[in-house]
Amino acid sequence: MTKEHELYIKKVKIGKYKVTFFRIFILIFFIVLWEVAANYKWIDPFLTSSPSRMINSLISIYESGQLFNHIWVTCYETILGFTLGTILGTLVAIILWSCPFIAKVLDPYLVVLNALPKVALSPIIIFWVGNGITAIIVIALLISIVTTIISVYTGFKEVDIEKLLLMKTFQANKLQILRYLIIPYSIPILISALKINVGLSWVGVIMGEFLVAREGLGFLIVYGGQVSQLDMVMMSIIILSIIAFIMYKLVFLIEKKYVKNS
Structure with missing residues (x-):
């Protein structure tokens, strides 16, 4: 050197x-x-809270034995919604790539679903699946899945056309093309979709907890606002920020490992 x-x-x-x-x-x-x-x-510390007041609120909830339960519930809902949204969205994108006719038929519907505020469907979802964790997970899933489908499918279509023609020249079938060309080429797109889904899943879960939850960090935010305990609200937001940052960092480590090995 x-x-x-x-x-x-x-x-x-x-x-x-x-x-x-x-x-x-x-x-x-x-x-x-x-x-x-x-x-x-x-x-005004009543309106903006303060670090010391939030710490006192954190200690109070911890001593009640409910803190980790609220954190666990929200993390469980988010991870499940995030995982389902990513997997199902990728599978649908694969189907659209393998069947161009279906992709053309569904294209306007995907555009409409992507533009539609998913929160507007929350009351219908609650009636369909009930008032509980299932509704929250479905809301998180709906918010992330359409974005995943569009981003991953767009990535599939951007594969180098010359490489695609080369594989077809060697009579590779669609499964082989998908396995050896499309998926490896689209890994950066998949990682980008993971990054997007981290934020979208948290949005979906918190919105769902605002509407139907009896536990979780979103519930603490709503409850704190209802009883004018803004220290609890701010504390819950800080905890959410920390956990979301950790989850994003995990995705970043996956990306870093891929870049290092590629």
């Missing part, structure tokens, strides 16, 4: 450390400023 190369690597590492430092600094500065502003009444 040359000296210039070593200096370049060192410079890159220093740059990463700087980014990490300033990220942490901004977060700590914001938390301290928030606490000071609430203590000195620069802002």
Whole structure:
């Protein structure tokens, strides 16, 4: 390794450390400023809460023995909705790719479903599947599946036409083309769909919990607003943000591993 190369690597590492430092600094500065502003009444702590008040609310719910149950319920609903949305959306995209006629017939319906606010279907879903966890999972599924279908199917159609013609020249069937060309070529698209679905699944679950849940972080947000405990609301939002970030990071690690191995 040359000296210039070593200096370049060192410079890159220093740059990463700087980014990490300033990220942490901004977060700590914001938390301290928030606490000071609430203590000195620069802002109304009843309306905006404060870090110390949220910690007290967290301790109170933890001591009641309900904190981890609420977190687990929301995580379970989100992971299940996320998984089902990704798998079913990918399977439908494969069917559309393998049957161009069906794809042409369903194209306008997919456009309409993608534009339709899925939350508007929530009352109908509740009547169909009942008032419970199933309704929440179905709402999360509906919000993510259409986006998955469109993004993955679009990725399938962007495969290099020359490679596709080459495989057809060697008389490869559709299953072989899918296995050896379409899927490997579309892995970045699939990972992008996973990233999108992380956010969409959380939106679906929280909206579902707003409507029908009796437990979960979405329920805590609604309940806190109803009883004017905004500390509980803000605490639940912070917990949601942390868990969503962790879930996104897991997808990022999958992407990083793929890029490293490709």
